[in-house]
Amino acid sequence: MSELPPGEVLQTSWNGEIIFIRRLTNTEIKDTVALPKTTELDKAFEMNQITPAGNSSILCCSAICTHLGCIPVPYLGAYKGWVCLCHGSVYDKFGRVRQGPAQANLPYINNSVFG
Numbered sequence: 563m564s565e566l567p568p569g570e571v572l573q574t575s576w577n578g579e580i581i582f583i584r585r586l587t588n589t590e591i592k593d594t595v596a597l598p599k600t601t602e603l604d605k606a607f608e609m610n611q612i613t614p615a616g617n618s619s620i621l622c623c624s625a626i627c628t629h630l631g632c633i634p635v636p637y638l639g640a641y642k643g644w645v646c647l648c649h650g651s652v653y654d655k656f657g658r659v660r661q662g663p664a665q666a667n668l669p670y671i672n673n674s675v676f677g
Contacts, residue, residue, distance in 0.1 A: 567619040571636040580625040580633065581617050581671055582644070586655060594655045595617040597641065599634055603659045611670040612656065623670035629664035644668070662667045 566572050570588060573585045586594075591612065599605075600675050613620045627646040634644035634653060638663075641654035652661035657668035 566582065566674075573633075573636075578672075582621075582623050582625045582636065582657070582668070584621045584623075584636075586593070586612065586621060587618055587628060590655055591619060594641075594643075597654060602658045603665055607658050607667055613655060613673055620673065621656060622673040623668040624671065625668075627651055627664055628659065628666040628668065629662070634668075643673070 564641065566585045566595065568585050568587045570585055573631060574581060582591070594636050600618070611621065613622075625633050628661065629646060629649055629651050632648040633645050634646040636644050639647040639652040641652060641660055643652070643654040643657065645652050646664065650661065651664035653668055654660055657670070659667050
């Protein structure tokens with residue numbers, strides 16, 4: 563994790579599941595928290611899903627779109643989180659769905675950051 567620069571996303575496999583690891587800067591967190599609540603389609607997100615990591619924070623989530631199982635592309639869309647090019651679902655940098663057809667956030671992967 564220490565080699566992943568702040569502001570970057572890594573797609574990898576963990577325990578047989580494709581996941582995203584996003585290292586969020588403090589500015590990205592502040593900007594994403596400030597997004598309007600009215601555009602959240604799934605309200606089931608808690609800030610404890612973002613793990614502090616020194617001068618940045620880590621989000622680990624599934625890399626599978628909750629609509630039909632495609633893999634969203636990072637850094638795209640109005641929220642610069644992920645966009646599923648197959649059907650147009652848009653996620654913010656916390657993996658919260660902001661535009662459907664998906665109706666659920668990218669599932670959070672429980673994690674810990676050491677050291």
